[in-house]
Amino acid sequence: MSEPTSRAARRAASAQRILEAAQAEFGEHGLEGTTVRAVAQRAGVDPSLVIQHYGTKSDLFAIAVRLPGESTGDDVTGHLFDVLDVRLSEPPPETRALVRSMLTAPEATGAMRDFLNERVANLARASDRDDAELRAALTVSSILGLTVARHFLKLDALSGEIPAEQVETVLRPWLTAALGDEAAEDVGPEV
Amino acid sequence: MSEPTSRAARRAASAQRILEAAQAEFGEHGLEGTTVRAVAQRAGVDPSLVIQHYGTKSDLFAIAVRLPGESTGDDVTGHLFDVLDVRLSEPPPETRALVRSMLTAPEATGAMRDFLNERVANLARASDRDDAELRAALTVSSILGLTVARHFLKLDALSGEIPAEQVETVLRPWLTAALGDEAAEDVGPEV
DNA sequence: ATGCTCGCTCAACAGCTGTAGAGTCAAATT
């Protein structure tokens, strides 16, 4: 069932398996901690094939985290940061890969900064307070911290056992408060 | 002025220079991104001397971030997380080194988790709400996110230009709110 | 059936890594 015999199809399937393996490895060990050989092995493939497909390890990383990719609306862009529609579920592989490397890989740091800056700007635009930008930044950075603490550091108090609903009922009004109360209703589910 | 001629003194001075170089390098590039040779060069010393002094690269890291070190009261323990007395100044070298590696180096991840778990527990103890632990965790993770966003990602809205006081006046009441209002007065500057 | 195409593996490389051991030379001890 899993053997498309067309040549092009098999090649595409290989590329896909490699990409998924890369996302998983990057998500677990970061850019520097991930080895081309490890990606290849996980994909059941020769290391050099990885290079032949994606050029360079850092090219592969850029693709794996969809680095310069414009926002489709619910890609990386849409997940971690549906700001007031905070998702507490496990982040998708690209997001994991990006967040995992954001403190050590310059390209990931830059991408994360750009992305968060944009989110802050969007969020600030919904309010007309003069400290709107600062408040938006606090909101966004809180969500970042929550994501890191829950899904990467796995703090006890935020771990899997805790139902997402409980977290949300506490979190949501608190985050809305961060924006200044009068902005609370202006911000719909689509931020 | 900077040449103590005693043998033991010179050795101690070397060790200190190496340690500081290590903290700086770890703080900039993380555990994996830092090379023993780079530390040595920064300290103006031969690479093997680094090993002779501190054993292994990962031993050096543990010492540089004061890994198992009991809390002196305002070490790593005291800085990043004076929870309601949030410091917005540049974190000290050990803290930078620890935070920088927390997503990629397992030992740093574990240390960070332990440390944050303890902080959450302490903070939760100050309240008697039944969701106290959850609220404490949200507070702590927010501060983590703020630190990362400001000092590591350098978000525009949180960058150096913004006076710390302004951030604090917005941040502090918001964080106290996270703990549930009635806990607000219970928590003094010493958490 | 034959020749070409091309997705893939094999083998190899140069560079960098952490780390060990021998050697060196000034300070301490006698």
Add this chain to the structure above:
DNA sequence: AATTTGACTCTACAGCTGTTGAGCGAGCAT
């Protein structure tokens, strides 16, 4: 003054890294 100590550097090595180029063998066109 002669000897010992020990802080330091030099040299080296084995392992792993990303990446390349040659070769193989199965799918394709003829």
